[in-house]
Amino acid sequence: MSTDLISMQDPRSQYPGPPSSIEIQSDPGIETRMSEKPDCGELSYKGSGRLASRKALLTGADSGIGRAAAIAFAREGADVAICYLPEEQEDAEEVAKYIRDAGRKAVLLPGDVSQENFCEQLVADAVDRLGGLDILVNNAGKMGKTGGLLDTTTERFDSLMKTNIYSMFWITKAAVPHLKPGSSIINTTSIQGFEPSGYIFDYAITKAAIANFTKGLKEALMEEHGIRINAIAPGPIWTPLQEADGDKKKLKKLGENTPYKRPGQPVELAPVYVLLASQEGSYITGEIYGVTGGLGII
Numbered sequence: 001m002s003t004d005l006i007s008m009q010d011p012r013s014q015y016p017g018p019p020s021s022i023e024i025q026s027d028p029g030i031e032t033r034m035s036e037k038p039d040c041g042e043l044s045y046k047g048s049g050r051l052a053s054r055k056a057l058l059t060g061a062d063s064g065i066g067r068a069a070a071i072a073f074a075r076e077g078a079d080v081a082i083c084y085l086p087e088e089q090e091d092a093e094e095v096a097k098y099i100r101d102a103g104r105k106a107v108l109l110p111g112d113v114s115q116e117n118f119c120e121q122l123v124a125d126a127v128d129r130l131g132g133l134d135i136l137v138n139n140a141g142k143m144g145k146t147g148g149l150l151d152t153t154t155e156r157f158d159s160l161m162k163t164n165i166y167s168m169f170w171i172t173k174a175a176v177p178h179l180k181p182g183s184s185i186i187n188t189t190s191i192q193g194f195e196p197s198g199y200i201f202d203y204a205i206t207k208a209a210i211a212n213f214t215k216g217l218k219e220a221l222m223e224e225h226g227i228r229i230n231a232i233a234p235g236p237i238w239t240p241l242q243e244a245d246g247d248k249k250k251l252k253k254l255g256e257n258t259p260y261k262r263p264g265q266p267v268e269l270a271p272v273y274v275l276l277a278s279q280e281g282s283y284i285t286g287e288i289y290g291v292t293g294g295l296g297i298i
């Protein structure tokens with residue numbers, strides 16, 4: 001893990017190439033079980049008060065990209081509630097420790113976002129325990145793989161839709177009445193929403209829907225509520241999602257197709273989540289930010 005995000009260095013060699021040690025896990029992947037740990041900014045991210053006294057709820061924030069955003073938000077001065085699956089308690093407790101070490105309040109809210117009742121309760125609990133809500137990061141998602149159209153079961157298709165897109169609808173709908181003008185919603189989409197791969201074509205549909213959801217709501221959320229909504233589209237990033245029901249052969253080449261010849265690390269996305277959450281992003285809404293290692297989203 002890097003300890004220095006600030007000094008000038010060659011971004012090609014800043015992090016390792018494709019993972020050399022891959023262990024396919026069942027879903028959800030657990031970060032503490034990965035033999036090659038992603039860099040979520042634990043040792044490196046330094047805050048500068050950009051989110052002082054904000055109250056943030058992030059889903060899927062025990063690990064990977066959400067963990068990097070949660071650590072960054074806390075070091076920028078926010079109190080942070082994180083949602084994750086009960087099986088991920090160990091990962092979540094590590095994140096809570098980093099949040100508390102930053103001097104901020106950590107709220108742990110385990111549960112399944114593919115359930116409407118849980119999503120409503122999640123927002124209510126976050127508002128209650130944080131004492132309000134200013135930032136919502138809809139980041140939870142599942143991927144796995146299919147053998148193509150004929151191999152895709154209704155069960156998998158349904159579960160992807162419920163987890164990746166219905167949850168965003170339910171959580172955002174429950175959160176908006178609590179968000180004051182100046183609040184920010186950030187959704188995690190993917191390069192897959194723009195350049196879909198056949199072996200995860202169903203996952204890619206959910207990511208295209210997330211980008212569309214973001215653009216579709218930008219007008220009403222700003223005009224009626226003064227709320228910004230944006231999305232971040234990561235490229236190939238080294239996280240537990242990759243090992244969860246993943247494809248070992250493909251993972252051995254993760255990021256090799258980028259001009260960097262390496263995957264991104266979760267911490268390399270954190271500054272974009274912070275910008276979009278902060279008041280410095282005041283004129284940014286309805287945008288999709290690619291962090292793709294040069295692969296691009298258009």
Ligand code: NAD
Binds near residue numbers: 088188
């Ligand atoms: P990750 O496994 O660390 O995070 C995904 C999280 O989603 C899990 O930690 C889990 O807590 C949560 N989640 C999944 N199903 C859930 C459920 N039913 N209820 C509650 N929480 C649930 O992996 P990540 O790569 O950091 O993924 C974060 C987001 O980034 C996902 O939306 C993913 O689609 C997106 N993304 C990842 C990549 C990549 O290369 N890793 C690329 C593009 C987009």
Ligand code: MG
Binds near residue numbers: 091
């Ligand atoms: Mg996780």
